[in-house]
Amino acid sequence: MKARSALLLGSLSAALVAFALTSPRVVAADKVDPVADAKAFQNFFFQKFPDVKHEDFVNGPYSMNADMKRQWQEKEEFPPYEFALDAGKEMFATPFKNGKTYADCFPNRGIGIRQNYPYFDGKEGKVVTLELALNRCREGNGEAPYSYVKDEMASLTAYMAFTSRGKPMDIRIPDDPRALAAFENGKRYFYTRRGQLNFSCASCHVQSPGERIRAEILAPALGILNAMPIYRSEWSGMGTTSRRFVTCNSQTRAVPLEPQADEYRDVEYFLSYVANGLPISGPGARP
Amino acid sequence: MKRSLPLAMLLSLSLAPAARAANEADYKAAYAAAEAASKEAAGMRNQWTVTVSALAAAKKAGDSGDFDRAIAAAKEAEALAKASTFQATSEKEAWKAMEIR
Numbered sequence: 380m381k382a383r384s385a386l387l388l389g390s391l392s393a394a395l396v397a398f399a400l401t402s403p404r405v406v407a408a409d410k411v412d413p414v415a416d417a418k419a420f421q422n423f424f425f426q427k428f429p430d431v432k433h434e435d436f437v438n439g440p441y442s443m444n445a446d447m448k449r450q451w452q453e454k455e456e457f458p459p460y461e462f463a464l465d466a467g468k469e470m471f472a473t474p475f476k477n478g479k480t481y482a483d484c485f486p487n488r489g490i491g492i493r494q495n496y497p498y499f500d501g502k503e504g505k506v507v508t509l510e511l512a513l514n515r516c517r518e519g520n521g522e523a524p525y526s527y528v529k530d531e532m533a534s535l536t537a538y539m540a541f542t543s544r545g546k547p548m549d550i551r552i553p554d555d556p557r558a559l560a561a562f563e564n565g566k567r568y569f570y571t572r573r574g575q576l577n578f579s580c581a582s583c584h585v586q587s588p589g590e591r592i593r594a595e596i597l598a599p600a601l602g603i604l605n606a607m608p609i610y611r612s613e614w615s616g617m618g619t620t621s622r623r624f625v626t627c628n629s630q631t632r633a634v635p636l637e638p639q640a641d642e643y644r645d646v647e648y649f650l651s652y653v654a655n656g657l658p659i660s661g662p663g664a665r666p
Numbered sequence: 667m668k669r670s671l672p673l674a675m676l677l678s679l680s681l682a683p684a685a686r687a688a689n690e691a692d693y694k695a696a697y698a699a700a701e702a703a704s705k706e707a708a709g710m711r712n713q714w715t716v717t718v719s720a721l722a723a724a725k726k727a728g729d730s731g732d733f734d735r736a737i738a739a740a741k742e743a744e745a746l747a748k749a750s751t752f753q754a755t756s757e758k759e760a761w762k763a764m765e766i767r
Contacts (some may be wrong), residue, residue: 569762634718636711
């Protein structure tokens with residue numbers, strides 16, 4: 380195959396590029412079938428880690444390592460995200476200058492709805508994440524949007540996640556070709572290799588969960604968004620889903636996309652949909 | 667294939683020490699080529715961080731008049747950018763091999 384020999388030559392001529400030689404399987408252009416995809420995705424992890432309780436996958440690296448899990452459970456008595464949670468609760472209740480609040484922008488006044496995000500918005504024809512919906516709420520009420528990677532956004536999503544704790548992820552894909560295309564695009568983004576290290580999201584979170592990369596234990600891709608946002612000691616603070624995606628891209632020496640780029644919205648849709656049924660566990664705390 | 671990645675890489679590695687000191691015009695040509703390649707990568711939404719750094723290093727050396735160093739960095743940036751566009755092109759289909767089914 381031409382592309383393959385070119386790859387081989389490429390990696391021989393330069394140790395710069397760590398091209399792994401995958402053998403591209405020829406896959407027929409088949410239909411997008413999210414139900415079958417989610418089933419296969421969950422089965423893969425359930426079989427790979429038969430000792431992990433299904434609802435435990437949402438605890439990221441802790442689901443993979445008993446020692447770590449014990450330390451974490453001790454920490455949960457004084458969780459490091461508590462500060463963000465309190466701040467988020469207060470922000471959520473504080474009216475904008477026009478007298479409205481976040482509650483006015485969301486179904487059920489924003490309480491216990493985290494498990495329905497991201498959703499496909501038929502009017503826009505695109506995926507809308509919780510972070511995006513929060514900023515649209517702000518802008519619609521005459522307030523400046525928050526940075527997607529900073530504390531305020533993490534505090535707000537931490538509070539909203541907390542009100543949904545334990546509720547099963549419940550992402551819908553409406554019968555709309557654009558929604559199916561968004562799901563498929565998210566899937567493609569998840570499996571596409573990028574960066575000089577030639578890694579896809581799956582290289583780390585499907586092929587190597589439980590393994591160490593530097594000091595960190597890799598989280599399994601199944602339920603990987605259920606604990607967002609997370610407190611991380613390395614960040615000395617909270618991080619949003621946007622921040623995590625950007626960090627993961629940089630680790631492979633890929634220039635990250637802008638937060639809430641279509642690809643990020645779609646990959647969030649894909650990863651959340653395949654986690655349907657698994658409980659929301661956010662906000663999370665990581666070493 | 668539109669561009670030959672292996673060739674670009676071999677070229678970048680076989681940069682023999684220049685017989686004559688490189689001049690500003692050589693640098694500008696090398697930089698322009700690197701910049702064009704990196705723009706193509708960015709257009710495919712597949713820029714590598716190392717390309718950006720190599721390009722910045724080329725610019726810095728060029729601005730300080732160190733054209734040998736500037737050209738070497740520009741060539742490296744160009745090769746990296748071409749490798750990343752090659753990656754993006756081959757991944758258009760190759761990603762399916764990784765899929766859980």
